[in-house]
Amino acid sequence: MMNVLDLIEGLGASITGSLKRLGLLARFFINLLRVIAPMLKRVDLHIKQIYFVGVRSLAITIVSGLFVGMVLAVQGYEVLQRFGSVESLGSLVALSLVRELGPVVAALLFAGRAGSAMTAEIGLMVATEQIAAMDMMAVNPMARVIAPRFVASIIALPILAMIFSTAGIIGSYMVGVELIGIDSGAFWSQMRVSVDFRVDVLNGLYKAIVFGIAVGLLSVFEGYYSAPTAEGVSSATTRTVVISSLTILVLDFVLTVLMFRGLN
Template sequence: MNSVIEMIEGLGRSVLNALARLGLAGRFFLAILMVIGVPLRRFSLLVRELYFSGVRSLLIIVVSGTFVGMVLAIQGYEVLQRFGSAETLGVLVALSLVRELGPVVTALLFAGRAGSAVTAEIGLMQATDQIAAMDMMAVNPIARIISPRFLASVVSLPLLACMFSAAGVFGAYLVGVKLIGIDDGSFWSQMQAGVDFRLDIVNGLIKSLVFGVAVGLIAVFEGYYAPPTAEGVSSATTRTVVTSSLAVLMLDFVLTVWMFRGLNG
């Protein structure tokens, strides 16, 4: 009996803790937004973080995109040729990439590649008093350290998602047209007829922008509030990847429902 009560108590406590943490994250987000102008005015701060978050993630994104596109082409062709419509492969691949896989897979890879690095870096700065030292030098660490990293994530993710999708289309072109032998012209023309700029490409961009906000916020938040120990920083890094991935997938569902509402005529 006691153990049941303890269990319920424990559950209640963890729910309360989670809510308190969410509230803390919300306040942290506001604090970042208040000083988001700093990295825009001091562009070199942003450029440095764009280098570490964006440029360093470029290779993994482009390579992954190409392979995802190639696999999509093979799988898509296998199904489509059963219905005799293999030439619509371009639409299938492009829509999958632009609407879903581009933003989502890029965000997941980005969380693992750049988000975890940002958390570890900020966590170590916190553990070695670098953030406290900056604060004592009358330099706001949220403005100087946190907001450029956050903004870099928001800027990088949409760009990376575009590259992922473009690489994926290229990979599908290689497999579909060069390897399988789908007609070049109908591959592209079907794709252009089926992909809408605003509804598909812009919506995909909006998604990756939202993911950029989510992954960036989680990464800097976990780092900033990581316990200042080796164990604390390493578990914060893990939490960044896990929480960002879950957040991205859940946000993707919400955004997809919202974007494609009422489109079923």
């Protein structure tokens, strides 16, 4: 009897705990939004953060994009040749990259590469009381530390997603046309017939912007509220990657349904 009650109590505690966390996140987000606009004047801070989260993620994004494109070309060719329509490889690769894989995989890589680094950095600043020190000096850490990182990830992720898609298309071109020997004219023309800039490319870009907001917010939030210990920072970093990845995938499903439902 006691055992059952314990179980129910545990369930209730975990639900209240996550609701509290969600409320904390919402309040954090509103506070963050308040300080963003006045901080935008400090271009140098943002540029530094874009350098850390964007430019430093460039190599992993391009290499992953190339390989994802190459694999898509090989796998797509295997399936399409059964139907005798290997010329559609271009449109298959471009649509899957531009609509889905570009934004999603770039965001997952971004969460692992840049989001975790932001969390660890802010978490360590909390642990070493740098944030508290800033507060003492009447410098708002929300504006000085958190906001530029958040804005930088909203700017950097869409750019990375576009670069990922482009790298993927180039990778599939290298394998599909140069290696397998699909006609290059058919490859590009099929792609152009099926990919619409407004519908496919821009919706992919909007997705990337939403993912940028999600990953940026979760990364700085987890860092800001991490326990001020070595263990706390490490678990906050893990949570950032796990929660960001899940959020990206769930948001992707929701956005895809909203964007592409009425298309045909």
